[in-house]
């Protein structure tokens with residue numbers, strides 16, 4: 001890095017001398033130089049040479065796996081990340097990472113452990129991404145989560161990600177940054193990278209292009225600056241530090257997700273059905289009994305929907321919650337509903353069934369959609385709950401063409 005063409009040439013001369021001393025050879029045709037600036041056009045024209053050959057100027061280049069842009073923007077970087085993630089999704093699709101082969105929760109683990117580390121490579125030292133760039137990355141993740149669960153592309157975003165317990169992409173980037181910052185703190189204080197880190201963190205610059213400043217800003221976002229300033233990252237130990245970072249980001253992600261859910265009144269039912277940023281409990285049934293996966297998958301789609309206010313063409317009524325109307329009160333589905341309730345009665349004890357029946361329609365609908373907390377199903381065993389959910393899923397799946405499972409024309 002140099003602040004003038006003359007000193008850049010001087011540095012390149014040092015590189016040449018070093019190469020001569022150690023009998024190395026660097027290929028000038030594979031080298032470029034970049035003039036970093038905040039404007040679109042570069043007003044500086046200069047010529048620098050390496051081993052007598054002129055080095056061309058470039059607008060962007062990949063250095064150590066990280067794309068550097070001369071205009072210090074992140075659009076090309078985002079484009080590259082999205083392209084990598086999409087190509088991984090397509091290559092994994094044919095080997096089973098789709099809605100019918102590998103279980104969605106396992107696919108989500110593959111996403112976190114294979115796709116993201118590759119696509120977000122070097123994200124710990126990336127510049128701050130713009131809102132538009134972040135939205136593009138989040139869109140790719142949402143696309144993936146819908147593919148593996150067989151959801152429509154118009155399904156609610158808040159439920160498609162949280163049903164398999166995924167964080168936002170920003171959360172994963174923050175995790176990488178904080179873990180990298182912890183590694184920097186644990187490294188030898190005499191090492192070059194530690195010295196550079198200390199130098200930049202002590203200088204009062206607010207430039208978003210400095211990776212160190214970004215890391216410190218991230219630590220500040222999670223109120224962890226004290227941990228780093230007091231060298232607590234060393235006291236924690238490597239594993240404990242990593243656990244603490246994951247726990248902190250997880251709780252922040254959950255808080256953010258809950259806030260987004262509470263901001264959308266149409267997601268009020270879903271927010272009661274799926275209460276934690278972990279994989280949906282219903283997916284556990286599909287894991288234990290893979291033959292019921294298709295049924296459970298559809299039940300999750302229905303339970304993940306927004307409240308749909310729609311005219312029921314079966315009984316010519318305007319409904320305030322269309323899916324609830326189909327399950328609990330639509331006249332046309334009376335026979336299926338009675339069979340379902342009889343089957344549930346066979347599983348539950350009399351007092352358990354009375355408690356279930358005594359609930360108001362909202363709670364009854366919530367319990368049939370897999371909600372346990374706050375409903376009569378809170379006190380029944382997991383085995384009974386699982387059998388009931390399979391009965392509900394079979395009934396819902398039988399009439400699958402009637403249910404609203406995406407947000408088009410709401």
Ligand SMILES: [Zn+2]
Nearest residue numbers: 312314315330
């Ligand atoms: Zn109806």
